[in-house]
Each structure stands twice: as structure tokens, then as C-alpha cells.
Amino acid sequence: MQPFVIHKGRAATIMLNNIDTDIIIPKQYLKRIERTGFGEFLFDEWRYNDDRTLNPNFELNKQSNNDVSILITGENFGCGSSREHAPWALTDYGFKVIIAGSFADIFYNNAFKNGLLPIRLDKKSRDELSLLSKNAELTVDLENEKVIVGSQEFSFSVEKPLKNKLLLGLDDISLTLKHEDKILAYEAAAK
Amino acid sequence: MSKTLLDKLWEQHVISGEVGEEQLLYIDLHLLHEVTSPQAFEGLRFSNRKVRRPENTFATMDHNVPTKNPEVIEDEIAEKQLSALRNNCQEFGVHLEDITSYNQGIIHVIGPELGLTLPGKTIVCGDSHTSTHGAFGALAFGIGTSEVEHVLATQTLWQRKPKTIGIRLEGKLQPGVYSKDVILHILAKYGVSFGTGHVIEFFGSTVTNFTMDERMTLCNMAIEGGAKAGLVAPDNVTFEYLKDKVTGDFDAAVEKWSRLYTDDISLYDQLLEVNVNEVAPHFTWGTNPSMGISIDDKLPEITDENDRRAFEYMGLNPLMSPDEIKIDNVFIGSCTNSRISDLLIAAEVVKGRKVNENVTAIVVPGSKEVQREALKLGLDKVFTEAGFEWREPGCSMCLAMNPDKVASGKRCASTSNRNFEGRQGKGARTHLVSPAMAAIAAVYGHFVDVRKELSNATICNS
Numbered sequence: 167m168q169p170f171v172i173h174k175g176r177a178a179t180i181m182l183n184n185i186d187t188d189i190i191i192p193k194q195y196l197k198r199i200e201r202t203g204f205g206e207f208l209f210d211e212w213r214y215n216d217d218r219t220l221n222p223n224f225e226l227n228k229q230s231n232n233d234v235s236i237l238i239t240g241e242n243f244g245c246g247s248s249r250e251h252a253p254w255a256l257t258d259y260g261f262k263v264i265i266a267g268s269f270a271d272i273f274y275n276n277a278f279k280n281g282l283l284p285i286r287l288d289k290k291s292r293d294e295l296s297l298l299s300k301n302a303e304l305t306v307d308l309e310n311e312k313v314i315v316g317s318q319e320f321s322f323s324v325e326k327p328l329k330n331k332l333l334l335g336l337d338d339i340s341l342t343l344k345h346e347d348k349i350l351a352y353e354a355a356a357k
Numbered sequence: 358m359s360k361t362l363l364d365k366l367w368e369q370h371v372i373s374g375e376v377g378e379e380q381l382l383y384i385d386l387h388l389l390h391e392v393t394s395p396q397a398f399e400g401l402r403f404s405n406r407k408v409r410r411p412e413n414t415f416a417t418m419d420h421n422v423p424t425k426n427p428e429v430i431e432d433e434i435a436e437k438q439l440s441a442l443r444n445n446c447q448e449f450g451v452h453l454e455d456i457t458s459y460n461q462g463i464i465h466v467i468g469p470e471l472g473l474t475l476p477g478k479t480i481v482c483g484d485s486h487t488s489t490h491g492a493f494g495a496l497a498f499g500i501g502t503s504e505v506e507h508v509l510a511t512q513t514l515w516q517r518k519p520k521t522i523g524i525r526l527e528g529k530l531q532p533g534v535y536s537k538d539v540i541l542h543i544l545a546k547y548g549v550s551f552g553t554g555h556v557i558e559f560f561g562s563t564v565t566n567f568t569m570d571e572r573m574t575l576c577n578m579a580i581e582g583g584a585k586a587g588l589v590a591p592d593n594v595t596f597e598y599l600k601d602k603v604t605g606d607f608d609a610a611v612e613k614w615s616r617l618y619t620d621d622i623s624l625y626d627q628l629l630e631v632n633v634n635e636v637a638p639h640f641t642w643g644t645n646p647s648m649g650i651s652i653d654d655k656l657p658e659i660t661d662e663n664d665r666r667a668f669e670y671m672g673l674n675p676l677m678s679p680d681e682i683k684i685d686n687v688f689i690g691s692c693t694n695s696r697i698s699d700l701l702i703a704a705e706v707v708k709g710r711k712v713n714e715n716v717t718a719i720v721v722p723g724s725k726e727v728q729r730e731a732l733k734l735g736l737d738k739v740f741t742e743a744g745f746e747w748r749e750p751g752c753s754m755c756l757a758m759n760p761d762k763v764a765s766g767k768r769c770a771s772t773s774n775r776n777f778e779g780r781q782g783k784g785a786r787t788h789l790v791s792p793a794m795a796a797i798a799a800v801y802g803h804f805v806d807v808r809k810e811l812s813n814a815t816i817c818n819s
């Protein structure tokens with residue numbers, strides 16, 4: 167996994183509460199055999215008309231939002247099923263950061279496993295950020311737990327172990343591989 | 358210090374971590390099938406990792422495989438999953454028993470058959486019925502796709518040690534009653550979650566007298582009681598089964614394996630006792646494996662909302678008697694009951710009889726090896742002459758992922774392990790039974806007591 171230290175990027179806002187994993191990625195796309203390639207189907211029902219043309223009214227389809235990597239949204243983002251396909255779809259689309267009022271538990275953990283940073287901010291901050299982000303790039307500084315835009319700063323907090331994993335770009339497997347000497351010793355003894 | 362079998366297996370595999378917390382366990386054998394592995398391999402590729410121990414990793418195709426003309430796969434998604442496994446195994450150097458390979462079969466049938474499943478091993482697979490392999494005194498359990506990737510990359514897993522339940526089985530089964538009935542009886546008595554957070558060790562005189570096939574049926578369904586794994590301590594029956602399957606110094610292996618038992622049964626966190634003398638043939642009437650009754654009983658009364666929903670889904674009424682339940686399909690197969698001994702039992706029951714005109718019945722051997730043995734014994738003829746269809750190995754009608762499905766509203770007597778809503782197809786109604794009960798239901802078109810149908814001269818349940 168790529169380390170996440172500082173991310174600079176543009177943000178889009180979908181200020182709705184309870185965006186569930188079915189909306190993020192509908193179940194008819196779960197039969198894929200890859201972990202990648204889900205981005206095309208992100209927010210599928212909102213993003214496309216019935217004839218698969220783009221719905222011009224959907225936020226992400228607007229010209230101004232064609233290179234966003236940060237999503238500002240409402241409460242309880244990612245509720246519903248446990249599918250890891252939800253963070254897979256968001257990262258595959260290009261998102262690196264989700265700023266919400268709160269997150270569903272499983273989604274929150276799944277996000278970290280996939281290098282996606284979920285940030286909790288209150289409504290007032292999110293509204294301000296949303297306005298400011300219309301014309302400016304945001305800087306997300308994980309080390310110092312700040313979102314910066316122009317001269318404004320918004321502080322957030324992230325659980326230590328999860329933060330460290332992201333900062334160092336460690337996934338569970340990399341962490342286990344830090345025990346490589348012990349695994350090797352075990353294998354040698356078992357022979 | 359005295360220890361349980363689980364203690365011994367656990368301690369032999371801990372690499373790191375404190376007692377009472379998550380500990381890093383070494384995994385000796387990793388089994389793969391086509392459904393739960395593609396994203397795990399994709400993950401490896403994405404992070405530029407290898408399979409750490411391809412020699413300890415083994416794959417086959419079972420869930421999606423059509424059992425009629427297995428070479429022709431019409432379902433595009435199934436075909437994609439199968440060829441993904443083929444490509445992944447090739448790329449990462451993992452041994453694969455492909456659809457047409459000599460040893461193909463249901464992963465939990467061929468692991469033991471090929472001598473991969475051995476006492477004292479830790480065995481995982483992205484599949485909950487991995488508990489089957491516990492019959493050999495191996496610590497075997499199912500894992501999710503992220504964990505599959507973790508094991509592929511590191512040959513280890515972080516785990517918290519489960520507690521133990523000892524189930525002592527004493528007594529002798531009546532003719533016509535089998536280990537399937539015993540496990541259905543246990544589930545009916547203790548429910549589908551009594552084993553949560555535990556490993557169940559089966560022991561006692563009944564288990565000692567069980568064959569490996571019978572022990573596998575027990576452990577296979579330990580997961581239906583919510584347990585992480587099932588266990589039986591290895592003994593002479595185990596060693597006899599393995600004698601011709603392992604290479605190397607067998608005596609030394611046996612000496613090591615012989616130490617794998619629970620020193621003192623007071624060490625179990627819980628102890629349950631079951632007298633099997635009185636266990637009758639069982640069948641499930643509802644929508645989870647604990648909703649089962651003895652063939653001597655009538656269907657239960659409705660006691661709660663779960664019962665009400667189950668009756669409604671199953672299209673049955675309280676207090677019906679078993680012979681009022683009309684059967685449309687019979688499925689003899691699955692990792693619970695598709696071994697040669699299961700087919701022998703079913704064949705004895707149907708020999709010289711005919712499948713009822715209202716019933717569609719199929720027999721699906723668990724592996725190519727079981728199929729070859731059955732052909733040698735002429736079992737395929739016994740079945741086809743009676744009106745069964747004789748199929749190629751695979752998971753088949755156990756789950757609705759390949760062409761073998763039960764139609765909506767139809768009722769199936771099945772030797773598999775799960776009777777959840779929709780498990781055998783949308784709206785399908787599943788009754789879990791032993792191979793003997795399934796076979797006799799095929800003949801009558803409804804449930805009957807198989808004990809009354811056996812000529813004692815030919816049948817004994819060894």
C-alpha cells in the first residue's frame with residue numbers, strides 16, 4: 167500500500183446522510199473476480215441514466231468535478247453490508263479522502279485497509295470546507311491531522327494505530343511480514 | 358501440565374503474540390477453490406507479492422462446476438471465475454486439480470483422499486466447511502477473502518484462541534441410523550449458535566467406532582452449530598486410513614500423531630453428553646439445520662416468529678407427520694455425504710427399487726476418486742436402474758451456484774448441510790437427511806422411517 171502522508175486535491179460535495187454500500191456499489195457488480203475495476207460502477211444508480219449515459223445532474227458528472235479525489239458528505243457514510251467492494255470502488259474511481267460527519271464501523275475499517283482516509287468533521291466545518299473547496303485545492307495533512315485550504319485550517323483526529331498504518335503505507339500483510347524472522351525460524355524448526 | 362487436543366495443536370503453531378491476545382499461527386495447508394480466491398490473488402498481484410509456500414497450497418474447482426458435461430460452461434461469470442483460478446494457479450505456481458483432472462472433486466473430499474489432510478496440521482480454506490478436516494485431528498477452519506490473501510502471502514494468520522466444548526458420544530447406533538443423524542440430533546438439541554467462539558471435540562465410544570467418513574460428516578457440520586472447528590483425536594482408525602496415503606517414515610509420523618489427544622476431559626470449557634442408542638433417523642423441517650426432528654415425531658408447534666416464518670417458507674404445517682411431506686427432488690452428494698460409504702448405503706436402500714414417478718433424483722459423487730470406486734462396484738448401475746441420474750463430481754445441488762438447482766416451491770431431500778432459504782435455489786425447500794433417508798424418500802416420494810425398510814441381512818452400519 168502507498169503511504170498516506172499529505173494529500174492535495176480537489177473536493178466534491180454530496181451532502182446526504184446514510185449513503186449505504188448498496189448505493190456506493192450495487193450488488194449486481196459483486197461477481198467480478200478483481201478488486202479493481204469497480205470505479206466504473208461507483209454510485210451507479212445516481213451516476214447513469216437508464217440508457218447508461220451520464221446523468222448530468224449528478225455531482226460527480228459536473229465538468230468542475232472531473233478530477234476530484236476528496237468527497238465531502240453527510241452522516242453515517244458507508245452503512246449497510248460489509249462488502250469491501252465499497253472502498254474498492256471509491257479508490258478505483260480516484261478518491262483518497264472521505265470527509266463525513268460519521269462513518270459506519272465496518273466501512274471505516276475497510277477504508278483504512280485500502281488506503282482510503284476517512285475523516286470525521288462536524289457539520290459546520292464540512293459546510294465551510296464545501297464552500298471554500300469550490301475554487302481551491304484542499305491539503306489533507308494526516309501527520310498533523312489537519313485539512314488546510316488557503317489560510318483556514320480544520321483539525322480532525324484519527325486513531326493512532328490506524329494512522330500509523332496509513333502513514334507508513336503498511337497493510338496487514340506488511341505488518342505480519344515484520345515478523346519474517348520468526349516465521350522463518352518456525353519454518354526452519356518445522357522441517 | 359495437562360492439555361486439550363486444541364491446546365496442543367495451538368501451541369505447536371504459535372509464532373508470535375501473547376496468550377489471551379491475537380497470536381500469529383503458522384498455517385500448514387491452504388486449500389483454495391474458485392469462488393473465494395480471485396480477489397486474494399488480485400491483491401497479491403497489486404502489491405507485487407508471491408505465494409509464500411506454493412507447496413503448501415492446493416486448489417481445485419468445485420462450486421461452479423456443472424455435473425453434466427463439466428467441460429461446457431454456459432454461465433459466463435462461472436467460466437470467468439474458473440479461468441481466473443486456472444490463470445492464478447499457473448502464475449503463482451499453485452497445484453490445481455482442474456475440472457477434468459484425475460483427482461478433481463469437492464475440496465473437503467479430496468484433501469483427505471489425497472493424504473493432504475493429516476493429524477496435527479493447521480488447515481484453512483476460504484470456505485466454512487473446512488471444519489470437515491478436523492476429523493483427522495487437524496485444526497481446520499474457514500476464512501474470508503482478505504485472510505486468504507494474508508495466508509497466501511505470509512503462510513500465517515492472526516487468531517485468538519477459541520474455547521473448547523467436548524461432546525461425548527456413547528452407545529451404538531441402531532441399524533438405519535448414521536453419523537448424519539447424530540449431528541442433526543445434536544443441532545436440534547443445542548441449536549445453531551451453541552458453538553460460537555468454540556472448537557467442538559467429539560469423543561467417546563461411538564466416535565472411536567466411527568469410520569473416518571463418519572467422523573468427517575460429524576465435523577463437517579460442527580460449523581452449523583456455530584463452532585469455529587470440529588475435532589476428533591487421531592487413533593488407529595485414522596492411521597489405518599492414512600497408511601497408504603503418506604510418503605516418508607509412517608511409524609515416526611504415527612508416534613507423533615499418537616500424542617494428539619485431550620489429557621483430561623475436565624479441561625474442556627464445556628462438556629456435553631449424548632447417548633446415541635436412542636437416536637432415530639432425523640430430518641430437518643425448517644430453514645436452519647437445528648430445525649430438525651426424529652422420524653418418530655410430528656412437526657413441532659409454532660413457538661415464535663422464526664418458526665412461523667420457517668413453516669411459511671417451507672409450505673408446511675405444525676403437527677404434520679413425516680409421511681405427509683411430499684418430496685420432489687432428492688440430492689445425494691456434497692462434502693457432508695458424498696463419499697463412497699455414503700453412496701454404498703444409498704445404493705443398498707434403492708437396489709431393486711424404483712424412484713417414485715414424482716421425484717427427480719440425482720447422485721453426485723464427491724470426487725473423481727469416489728466416482729471411479731463407485732463405477733468399480735457397479736453403484737452407478739444400481740442408481741441408474743432405479744431411476745437416479747448419475748453425475749460428475751462437484752458441489753452440485755448443495756448450493757445454487759451451478760446449473761443444479763431446485764425449482765422455486767419444490768421440496769428436496771438433501772444429504773447436504775444447509776437448509777437456509779434459497780440455498781438450493783430461489784424459493785427452494787430443503788430437508789437435510791442421511792443418504793439412507795434420502796434414498797428411501799426417493800422411492801416413496803415422501804419421508805419414511807428407513808429403519809423399517811432395511812433387510813437386516815444386507816445392511817449394517819459399520
Ligand code: SF4
Pocket residue numbers: 419420463464465484486691692693751752755756773774
Ligand atoms: S459441497 Fe456444499 S458445503 Fe461443501 S464445499 Fe461445496 S458448496 Fe460448500
